[in-house]
Amino acid sequence: MKWLFAAAGALIVAVVLKQYFPSTNPATVQVAAAGKLAPSFSVPSINGSNETLATYRGKIIVMNLWATWCPPCRSEMPDLEKLYETYRSRGLVVIGINQGESRQRAASFAQSLGIKYPIWLDTDQQYGRTYIAIGLPTTVIIDRSGKAVPPGFDGPLTYSQMKNAIAPLIRAKH
């Protein structure tokens, strides 16, 4: 009988103590939306149409957050354009989401670099906030089912890094 009481007591102590030792690693939470349906907001494009990520479901999306004042953004945009031109026939789309700037500024900048992939205007910086961009550029890859693929990329990517990041998704069956 004494053993039974001791075991019950130990169980209660263990249950109580477990509540105050968090088991989740907070660092893993930082990967915004990783593995989940990517948050999507309706924002205008530089062409004037309203766009959301949700309408691109079924495609592999390379979402690149950028701004005209950000030199590393400028340096990786030609490689993003090359990626778009190379893989668009295989269901890949690159979307450049400008953070907080005007249509005129973003459009003339994209034109000067010969960018053909869609450029959206996130005037309220909703995507930047939601995807926990800790700097610019930030790149998030979204699979055909609309889920953000971890990890997100903070800082500019080289062309080979971009290719490596999308390779498993390109290889995967539809």
Added chain:
Amino acid sequence: MTLFWLLIAAATGMTVAQDAFPGNVLFHKGWYNVLDAALLAAAAYQPRRNVIALCGAAIVVLAGIASGLMGPDTHTVVGSPGATVSDSQIGSAIVFPLAQPDADPQSVAVSLQNGSSLIPIGAHRRYFGGLILWQSPHVAVWVTAADAAGNRLTITQPTNGTFLSPVLSMQQSTTIGGMNVLYDTFAVPAVRRTVKAVLFNAGQASHLGNQAPAAGTPAVLFAVADRADRPVPGGIGIVPSGAVKKIDGLRLGARAGEYPAANVASAPYLPVLVVGALVLLGGVVRTAFRSKT
């Protein structure tokens, strides 16, 4: 009522208080928890004691002491609309939904991220393991920046966890002219400027002399500095909430509002508390039954 029952009532009452008044710093003091344990120990040494009730009280007090000594300190998690803020003390993250400045903060539900599911917190207390969470309104200022031609510019907050947010959480305070005011800082990288935004609530703004906005309207003082944090000439201006003003070639706008923050307090783990209370009740019933027979 014997001394035993008084001691049991006091010891369990000190734990129940942690659930009834969550967030009080008193509950994390060492002496509070030592006193709670001492009351229970004193009850255990009483000659006329009820062992079942004592066991029940011990379970309740254990839950209280574990919460008081090992639970996270009471704190408030403030985030920008749209941000996900991880909190090492609770080992999880708080998700702040997007909201406009005119949204009612009571209708905006901040959530706790538990694995892949989101648990809305709401204005009422929500138990989550050994935690109690509830949300309360917090001051926030939505800012906009544009160049002289009216072209919108990116706003960043290099010192904030939410780098790309145009919503300032106003978590710092200072005293200006005898008034305690909240302030925050943001950057406009396209023009290499940093801007300090000081919020005067409606009452404080009425003391701003000829710069005072219409009665009942808060105002934001913008102080523009260069990258080296040197104030720029003509870089100070006061903008009524909801308005835009040209300062140092920038068109700066501000809208003061409220947005919920999440409060986190530790609490005795409720299921264990219930088990302890039931055992204690069993002891009380047994005593009552014995005294009748």
